[in-house]
Amino acid sequence: MQLIPCPWCGPREEAEFHYGGQAHVAYPEDPSALSDEEWAQYVFFRENPSGPFAERWSHSAGCRRWFNAVRDTRTHDLLAVYRVGEPMPEVTA
């Protein structure tokens, strides 16, 4: 089984984790000022790259913390993990 390295607990089986979608999608500064289309863009539209992708993961069966990971969508390799609030590290796919 794929191991995912939790930034707190170290490598654990993928079954201990939950996927949380694209990382670094900021909540709108002034939500009420958004048009319906802009709101839909924020809620529903995500990147779908072929290659490195910054994602949120939760170590739900372990320390129950959210963290960020850069995953190569072509190989499922986790290129980097980093804690919430830390900048996305440089990765080479």
Added chain:
Amino acid sequence: MTVSPLAAWTDRLAALAPALDVTEVPFRSQLTVRVSDPDAIAAMGDALGVRFPAVPCTFSAGTGEFGAVEVLWLGPDEFLVTASPDLQVTIEEVLRGALQDVRGSVVDTSAQRTTVVLQGPRARDVLAHGCSVDLHPASAPRGTCVQTLLARTGIVLQVNDDGYTILVRSSFAEYFAAWLADAATEYLAVP
């Protein structure tokens, strides 16, 4: 009379010896502490007489005013304090007093989990049937404390000098016992 979660399993678990010694230690006092302020964490450790673990995936143990107390790391701002039965109210008050008005919480979760001590020559082999965490002493020395899955059920696992302490949710305890009995079958003496 209060019946422990594994009371009905005493005989079936005893039959796993000597390969595996399984002992339920029910009704332990357990308090979930959420706090991130380092001064408050230190004050709570002083109040207990046991320092809170500073390293992820470890636990600390000591003896103080409340007897033998353990503090388990559950997350960067989350700990579980465990002690003998019937101390939860006293310890909760003492920890709340140490927390003062710092942001955090102390919650009595004693009923959430029961405690099972696993010892015996096959304890690590049996756990390996359903737990992917490497429990070899080289990677899980004494003092290790991990939350993980054992046969799909969530557990907290502590590594002691002479075996393991497993905290399992009370409602999953019988499932855990049934799994344990099955996983240990191959290590039992053939009659």
